Amino acid sequence: MDDDIYELQEQVPAVKLVLPRAYISWSQMNCWLTNKARFRKEYFENGERLDTKFLRFGKVIHEMIENGTYKSILPDLTVFSTNELEIRCDVAGVPVLSFIDSYDEKTNWFRDTKTGKIPWTKAKVQKHDQLLFYATTLKWKTGRMPERCFLDWIETREQVTEYGDFWDSKKELNVTGKIITFEREFDEREILRMEQLIIRSANEISEAYRKYIEEI
């Protein structure tokens, strides 16, 4: 770990980070890496956040898991002892915030829940950097790198519900009850790669933000 920190510290620049939020989160980093124009609009220009009925539904499921009411619709879902764990820490000088859906302190394992119509695959889980992001923040917060995590895909389906006459109907999103769980292990090298990505993204965001402010 000491060698890794030394290597990372070489990358930490002397210029102070100025960030629009007080931290870097997965959503910010992912938005920055995939769509800089949307990032600018949402985080620099106080624009509206992306909001779809699918995102809202996912949020509702997460809330149900947090407060325990999920059992009525998802009795087969496995959750750990701590839900919606908030992690605030510094990753090599970069303030980071993450929310882990479900966490077990004894094993240092965690679970992430995804809802959607299209099933996840082992390959997709392996490539999904959000899990690596969470593992990295856990490592810096607890001092222990998590060995593994689980991704629970909860299938959803839109169904038409009629409220009387045939024209008085609405499409509603709901869970089908089908859950597929994927296990993912972590490697030191990929955690280091994520740490470097976090630092690089934070620096880029800070630089872009300074330039944006200079346009005033």
Added chain:
Amino acid sequence: MSTKEKKPSVTLTSYSIKAIIPTGPYANIQSEIIVSAKTLDEARDYVLPHIDQLFETYLNRSERRVPVVSQTKGTEVKPIAITEVKSANVVDVTVKPVEPTVAVADKAPENKPNAVDKATNAINSCLTVDALELIAKQIEKSVKLNAMEKLDLGMLVVNKQKALSAKK
């Protein structure tokens, strides 16, 4: 039955407004306008337009872009004429705008509304004191914002500062 008129117990003897106008990095002018008037409203109504004029003329003057004028043979650009009209206590500075005889290559910035919107959005969206400080400094030195806009944005910055401090 006649009612006695109450004489005012306070007489306005003088009214002054002091303005410190930044003209550039580590530079400013400090002007004070002192008048005597019968009422506060009269005095204020007289003094404030002069203060506004001073801001318009001198604010960040050293950092303002100078229009690039391309000269053709036989033409010359007339200099700006400045006249000062002095009375006992009032300084009045009048600036005659230049009428260029050749094309001006650099037009005045047309994006003033954008600068205000940008600044407002930046203030509203930032959640760190460091970012707010940077925004405040930029507002102060911006050539795209006039004095009144900077004052208004300054108030937004102060309110945001309070909100961020309250969160801590």
